[in-house]
Amino acid sequence: MNVTATEIYRSIEMIRRQAPVVHNITNYVVMNSTANALLAIGASPVMAHAKEEVEEMVNISSALVINIGTLSEYWIYSMFKAVSQARKKGIPVILDPVGAGATTYRTKTARELINRESPTIIRGNASEIVALYDDKSKTRGVDSVSSSDAAVEIAQKLSEIHKCVICVSGATDYIVSKEKIIKIKNGHPLMTKVTGLGCTASALCGAFAAVERKPFAATVKAMAVMGIAGEMAAAAAKGPGSLQTRFLDYLYCLSENDISQHLKIED
Amino acid sequence: MNVTATEIYRSIEMIRRQAPVVHNITNYVVMNSTANALLAIGASPVMAHAKEEVEEMVNISSALVINIGTLSEYWIYSMFKAVSQARKKGIPVILDPVGAGATTYRTKTARELINRESPTIIRGNASEIVALYDDKSKTRGVDSVSSSDAAVEIAQKLSEIHKCVICVSGATDYIVSKEKIIKIKNGHPLMTKVTGLGCTASALCGAFAAVERKPFAATVKAMAVMGIAGEMAAAAAKGPGSLQTRFLDYLYCLSENDISQHLKIED
Amino acid sequence: MNVTATEIYRSIEMIRRQAPVVHNITNYVVMNSTANALLAIGASPVMAHAKEEVEEMVNISSALVINIGTLSEYWIYSMFKAVSQARKKGIPVILDPVGAGATTYRTKTARELINRESPTIIRGNASEIVALYDDKSKTRGVDSVSSSDAAVEIAQKLSEIHKCVICVSGATDYIVSKEKIIKIKNGHPLMTKVTGLGCTASALCGAFAAVERKPFAATVKAMAVMGIAGEMAAAAAKGPGSLQTRFLDYLYCLSENDISQHLKIED
Numbered sequence: 001m002n003v004t005a006t007e008i009y010r011s012i013e014m015i016r017r018q019a020p021v022v023h024n025i026t027n028y029v030v031m032n033s034t035a036n037a038l039l040a041i042g043a044s045p046v047m048a049h050a051k052e053e054v055e056e057m058v059n060i061s062s063a064l065v066i067n068i069g070t071l072s073e074y075w076i077y078s079m080f081k082a083v084s085q086a087r088k089k090g091i092p093v094i095l096d097p098v099g100a101g102a103t104t105y106r107t108k109t110a111r112e113l114i115n116r117e118s119p120t121i122i123r124g125n126a127s128e129i130v131a132l133y134d135d136k137s138k139t140r141g142v143d144s145v146s147s148s149d150a151a152v153e154i155a156q157k158l159s160e161i162h163k164c165v166i167c168v169s170g171a172t173d174y175i176v177s178k179e180k181i182i183k184i185k186n187g188h189p190l191m192t193k194v195t196g197l198g199c200t201a202s203a204l205c206g207a208f209a210a211v212e213r214k215p216f217a218a219t220v221k222a223m224a225v226m227g228i229a230g231e232m233a234a235a236a237a238k239g240p241g242s243l244q245t246r247f248l249d250y251l252y253c254l255s256e257n258d259i260s261q262h263l264k265i266e267d
Numbered sequence: 268m269n270v271t272a273t274e275i276y277r278s279i280e281m282i283r284r285q286a287p288v289v290h291n292i293t294n295y296v297v298m299n300s301t302a303n304a305l306l307a308i309g310a311s312p313v314m315a316h317a318k319e320e321v322e323e324m325v326n327i328s329s330a331l332v333i334n335i336g337t338l339s340e341y342w343i344y345s346m347f348k349a350v351s352q353a354r355k356k357g358i359p360v361i362l363d364p365v366g367a368g369a370t371t372y373r374t375k376t377a378r379e380l381i382n383r384e385s386p387t388i389i390r391g392n393a394s395e396i397v398a399l400y401d402d403k404s405k406t407r408g409v410d411s412v413s414s415s416d417a418a419v420e421i422a423q424k425l426s427e428i429h430k431c432v433i434c435v436s437g438a439t440d441y442i443v444s445k446e447k448i449i450k451i452k453n454g455h456p457l458m459t460k461v462t463g464l465g466c467t468a469s470a471l472c473g474a475f476a477a478v479e480r481k482p483f484a485a486t487v488k489a490m491a492v493m494g495i496a497g498e499m500a501a502a503a504a505k506g507p508g509s510l511q512t513r514f515l516d517y518l519y520c521l522s523e524n525d526i527s528q529h530l531k532i533e534d
Numbered sequence: 535m536n537v538t539a540t541e542i543y544r545s546i547e548m549i550r551r552q553a554p555v556v557h558n559i560t561n562y563v564v565m566n567s568t569a570n571a572l573l574a575i576g577a578s579p580v581m582a583h584a585k586e587e588v589e590e591m592v593n594i595s596s597a598l599v600i601n602i603g604t605l606s607e608y609w610i611y612s613m614f615k616a617v618s619q620a621r622k623k624g625i626p627v628i629l630d631p632v633g634a635g636a637t638t639y640r641t642k643t644a645r646e647l648i649n650r651e652s653p654t655i656i657r658g659n660a661s662e663i664v665a666l667y668d669d670k671s672k673t674r675g676v677d678s679v680s681s682s683d684a685a686v687e688i689a690q691k692l693s694e695i696h697k698c699v700i701c702v703s704g705a706t707d708y709i710v711s712k713e714k715i716i717k718i719k720n721g722h723p724l725m726t727k728v729t730g731l732g733c734t735a736s737a738l739c740g741a742f743a744a745v746e747r748k749p750f751a752a753t754v755k756a757m758a759v760m761g762i763a764g765e766m767a768a769a770a771a772k773g774p775g776s777l778q779t780r781f782l783d784y785l786y787c788l789s790e791n792d793i794s795q796h797l798k799i800e801d
Contacts, residue, residue, distance in 0.1 A: 029566050029581050033566060069581070070581055102590075103586075103587035104587070105587035106587065193573045193786060196566070238787070239574065239783025240570065240783065241574070245779050
């Protein structure tokens, strides 16, 4: 499998043209930046968590993104309800297990979300992915401490068991399925100093999965776009404040040429 | 009726001088950007939703802004409580029916908010305004699909029934009362790529209504300022990220000259 | 006591090296900007409020920041639980009594938080600090109306009773303990036009207290860094939008030289 700049750009054009509705049940910290990133890439974000409306909102959406960053009981209930409806309707479900491994509550919730009905795509840092499988790992706050190698191995197992695509993100992003692994080496260290860019990556997976039938290719494309826009923003930024601003600008303006010039992808 | 640049600027000066407290019960996505916009124009934003304190908060406020963007039961209860107190106290109530028409829950809540005690001003996109009157319309996510013409007609009916001012916002903003319609043609398409600028417009209606006795004029002024600051920000921006930043800068700096140079208003 | 630029910078270096986990139970409005400020200074922010996980989250944290800006019953319960665990574990607790004095609910909650288990540091504006002691004062919305002199006097009493450090922030920041008062005259009026910079200051107190054993020195350092980064950002800004962006950039880049050139501290 080889994802080219042209193919990535074609998906961006489809997002811009179709403006797919992406339904997010996400954490309080990143709601604003997630909505802005989805708008910038051309999608139509919706945030709704009330048990009275999540199913109807899923029904008008083309992807569902579940993010457990600021959990509580009520929200978990709605997440399950929305996932179940998304599965019934057949739209892709993206899970971001923020902070899995940091507390029992998060690890347990993330595992239940995976076990009850497999998501289409799971994106997390190494610690979070490891925590989905094995609680002997340690997450330090919501940042990653596990090695990528260990996480990729676990991602392969999870991918096989749950028949889903898993992205282990970090300096190198690993997109993992049962049969294959692709590495993306885009991005910039300054991106780790902006809150919620991981959550943004998961939301972009939702936007790409909404227009691209193959979840593996959608994940590769989303992570490449994420890294490239981040890299270009970092080059233009004076720190994490301006990176955040410029990141949205680049997501919005990204051209095929930008992608082909920056794309660092490896089988 | 003719609202001039001088009159708009005079209201801005009043806001800057009085710093009216604007109480917002709004959605999680836009709380930060709403508070920043209110501060930039010179108002004093307060966000409070606990049933234990909304009435007391209303009592120290000069306007109440209700936004249903991320509803749940608890919040709805507090909204009604706050609106009721605002009506008792006689301060203007602004309603932003975000996503009305998208789900039954939102449509129902928005209609109840209007029926139980009429707001002073309602601001929404065409689909949302149509949904307040007639559920045969369709909202696509939280974005608008209804035509402005249809929405303006419905806005006139709603305005007559509920004795309130209605703003149908879009490429052209229509400010509608029983007797008159004013069109504002300020703004820029890039503004639709920043989340929550509609919500910001509603909050600015609150700030202007706090210092300007006539709700119709307050709405015209708020929407003109919104569009002009957005237009100037778009001209200085490289994309939606920098638009958002510059928008707040322009709201803060707006001069009478800026307004008279950009104002596009039509009876 | 004399806090020098070198000492301040040494603490920043410690934060950057150790990346202490700072657990925030804070308000919806500022969660994003608080997390970004903590990341920019080098700390590792965590936001978690579920009663099921706050204690475990405290256990992996080096400081706990409690902010009552958008209170409700559930959150208050979790705040007490987290504070109690933080006290047991011996990590510093910072309290930001946002809007104390504005409503009975906030004043009562803030006082209970102080009375049940004294925080290590309390940071608020003059009205909020006065409200912690005496309800004859008046808060106007969440902005300050009390005089600094009155507040400093009350801060001294509170400091003695609760054996904690109190920062009365404003044009001049007063860091107050039973024995001493230090004034910091950094900062810029434009900072009051950006929402949540007070909350950011409290969060930075958490980051500094996580690496600096003496709470008084930690508070002085945090407030100095806050003011200096804000001052530099204001000089580079065109309004409150760009101030916010540049503030994060400067927090991230701050050098010992920046600090020694700008520091305005008085015994």
